[in-house]
Amino acid sequence: MAYDDQNIFARILRGELPAIKVYEDEQVLAFMDIMPQADGHTLVIPKTPAVTLLDLPADAAAYTIQIVQKVAKAMEKALDAKGIVLMQLNGAAAGQTVPHIHFHLVPGSLHELGRHAVQMGDQEKIQALAEKIKAAL
Numbered sequence: 182m183a184y185d186d187q188n189i190f191a192r193i194l195r196g197e198l199p200a201i202k203v204y205e206d207e208q209v210l211a212f213m214d215i216m217p218q219a220d221g222h223t224l225v226i227p228k229t230p231a232v233t234l235l236d237l238p239a240d241a242a243a244y245t246i247q248i249v250q251k252v253a254k255a256m257e258k259a260l261d262a263k264g265i266v267l268m269q270l271n272g273a274a275a276g277q278t279v280p281h282i283h284f285h286l287v288p289g290s291l292h293e294l295g296r297h298a299v300q301m302g303d304q305e306k307i308q309a310l311a312e313k314i315k316a317a318l
């Protein structure tokens with residue numbers, strides 16, 4: 182699928198829009214979801230421009246999942262998360278709303294998640310949760 186370099190996550194990656202970051206290296210960025218489905222909802226994105234997992238080169242996918250695991254471990258420790266939902270939507274037909282591949286890490290249970298990308302979270306609370314996750318990385 183053609184990549185739109187004006188999508189929100191591309192703009193966050195370029196520093197044109199703010200984000201509450203928890204981890205960054207040359208290939209990957211992890212930051213807090215602005216409309217969390219549970220406290221601590223974090224997004225992990227490869228910097229490689231790709232709309233869906235199907236478009237992402239395998240080496241970038243392999244590296245990104247390592248960071249997904251790293252952030253999940255930090256989340257478990259920092260937030261005492263008993264469960265972590267890993268979610269990844271491919272295509273608008275699947276419910277994807279931002280056309281840059283991303284992995285959702287959501288502490289809690291699939292059966293108790295808030296609605297997807299609907300309600301803005303409290304930014305101060307999100308910042309505090311991010312600090313906890315960062316400290317556990």
Ligand code: 5GP
Pocket residue numbers: 189200201212213214215216217269270276277278279280297298299
């Ligand atoms: P998708 O529907 O594409 O799987 O998920 C996109 C996610 O990005 C949603 O959970 C939504 O809350 C989040 N999101 C949308 N716009 C922004 C933004 O500007 N900043 C951040 N941090 N998250 C966003």
